[in-house]
Amino acid sequence: MRKLNGLLPAIVIPFKENFEIDEITLRKYVEWITQFDIKGIVINSDCGEGHFLSHDERKKTIKIVKEIIKDKIPLISGLGGQTTKDVIDYGKEFKDLGVDYFLIFPHPSFRGGFEKDDLIIKYHERISKIGVGMIIFQLQSTLGGTFYHFDTLKELVEIENVVAIKEATFDALKFKETVDFLNSLPKKIEILTGNDNFIPESFLLGADGALIGFGSIFTDIQVEMIEKIKVKKYEEGLSLFKKIEKICIYCFKKPVRDYRARIKEFLVCMGIFKNSFVREPLLPLKDKEKKEIKDLYEEFKNAT
Numbered sequence: 001m002r003k004l005n006g007l008l009p010a011i012v013i014p015f016k017e018n019f020e021i022d023e024i025t026l027r028k029y030v031e032w033i034t035q036f037d038i039k040g041i042v043i044n045s046d047c048g049e050g051h052f053l054s055h056d057e058r059k060k061t062i063k064i065v066k067e068i069i070k071d072k073i074p075l076i077s078g079l080g081g082q083t084t085k086d087v088i089d090y091g092k093e094f095k096d097l098g099v100d101y102f103l104i105f106p107h108p109s110f111r112g113g114f115e116k117d118d119l120i121i122k123y124h125e126r127i128s129k130i131g132v133g134m135i136i137f138q139l140q141s142t143l144g145g146t147f148y149h150f151d152t153l154k155e156l157v158e159i160e161n162v163v164a165i166k167e168a169t170f171d172a173l174k175f176k177e178t179v180d181f182l183n184s185l186p187k188k189i190e191i192l193t194g195n196d197n198f199i200p201e202s203f204l205l206g207a208d209g210a211l212i213g214f215g216s217i218f219t220d221i222q223v224e225m226i227e228k229i230k231v232k233k234y235e236e237g238l239s240l241f242k243k244i245e246k247i248c249i250y251c252f253k254k255p256v257r258d259y260r261a262r263i264k265e266f267l268v269c270m271g272i273f274k275n276s277f278v279r280e281p282l283l284p285l286k287d288k289e290k291k292e293i294k295d296l297y298e299e300f301k302n303a304t
Contacts, residue, residue, distance in 0.1 A: 002074055002100075004135075004164055004190050005208045005230075006039035007223050009215030010047040012263050013061065015277040021057060022274070023064060029272055030068045036219045037227075039209060040074035041065060045103060046143055047213030047260055050078040052279040055090060059097060066098040076135065076211070080105030084126050091130045101133040103166060103211070106145040116151040121159075128161045135164040135192065135211070138178065140171075142256055147174060150181050157187050166211045168194025172201065179206035196252050196259075200241045203229045213259060214251060217266045218244045243304060247296050261285045262293060269297040 011033065014025040034041065043065055044050035044058045053061070058077070066075055077094050079102040081087040091102060104127060110120050128134060136156050139145020147169050148156065156162060167178050172195070179191055183206065192211040193202030199210055203226060215222055221240055228237035241248075251262045264276035265285055276285055285293075 002039075004039050004074070004101075004192060004211075006037070006210075007215050007219065007226055008040045008042055008076065008192065008209055008211040009033055009038055009219055010042040010045040010211060010213045011216050012213070012260055012267070013043075013048050013053070014264070014267075014273050015275070015279065017275075017277070019277060019279055021053075021060065023060075025273060026061070026064055027068060029267070030065055032272055033216070033219050034069055034073065036223050038073060038215070038219065038223060040076050040101070041069060042076040042078070042103060042211060044078040045213070046078070046105075046139075047216065047263070048078070049260060049279055049282075050080070050105075052282070058090075059093060062094060062097045062099060074100040076101040076103055078103045078105055079127070080107065084123055087123075088126060088130065091127060091132065095130055095132050099132065101135055101163070102127065102130075103135045104137050106137055106139050108144070110146045111141075113146075113149075113152070115149045116155065117149065120148065120152055121155045124156055124159050124162065128159050130161075132161065133163045134159070134161050135166050136162060137166045137168070137194075139166075139168045139194070142170075143168075145169075147178075153178070153181065154185060157182065157185055157189055162189060164190040164192050164209075166192045166194040167207075170195050170197050172198055172205070175202065176205050196248060199248070200225060200229060200238055203237075204234070213263060214248050216263050217270070218247070244300065247300060250293070250296060257282065258285070262289070265290055265293045266297060269294055 014022040016022045077099045190208040192209045193207040196214040225237045225240040261278045267273035
């Protein structure tokens with residue numbers, strides 16, 4: 001298992017006008033983002049519209065990205081499905097295609113559980129038998145997730161092949177409490193912030209890495225920012241993030257579900273994507289919002 005102690009961009013997926021995956025643009029994008037010192041690349045995630053891709057499309061995405069990155073950095077894939085059997089079957093196929101880690105999507109059945117929830121624990125135990133490193137996923141309810149009671153979290157950490165957690169409740173206090181609890185356990189796992197609303201602060205609160213959708217853009221700045229903070233050059237790190245803070249806030253404003261299209265529109269401004277298409281039921285950005293994004297990008301360019 002390789003260290004995940006840095007930036008792990010959860011990339012967005014480009015589509016053609018017919019909403020099929022734009023393979024040419026995807027390859028260009030992956031080549032662009034992997035020129036920076038990222039610690040892994042994440043596909044089939046919430047940011048990558050993994051829920052809106054068919055199983056064959058998810059496999060296609062894995063093949064494309066793996067062909068480009070080979071074994072230079074870890075390949076992380078979101079993993080979810082309707083039933084546990086579905087998830088295990090998908091996971092075995094993903095493993096055969098070269099996926100190094102699974103990001104385990106919270107299942108809808110996780111909501112409204114108990115303090116020590118055997119349903120959640122058993123689900124992860126079954127997936128663990130595939131033999132691939134697992135990142136458990138604590139996600140805000142707005143995006144379909146839930147947070148785990150500490151009694152449940154303790155059991156999850158002890159499962160073989162669990163190597164990290166993505167904590168994405170978008171709640172700084174909840175994040176700190178979770179970090180403190182995890183650091184009190186005998187088995188240590190890596191703590192990855194998924195909180196795009198307080199990325200640099202996450203490292204001050206104890207994050208080892210950042211598995212984030214915002215890492216899909218301005219990747220070089222975020223890599224450098226994390227490096228500075230990790231060596232305690234806090235002012236330099238925070239100053240770097242200040243350059244893109246307004247853009248981050250804009251991407252994840254309400255409704256947060258539109259963050260994917262906003263990120264894609266910034267990639268259009270950067271000349272990497274041709275459009276910001278998202279799949280229904282997600283809706284395209286209105287012209288007003290596209291102009292606001294263009295203005296923000298121009299402001300960023302003029303300042304740098």
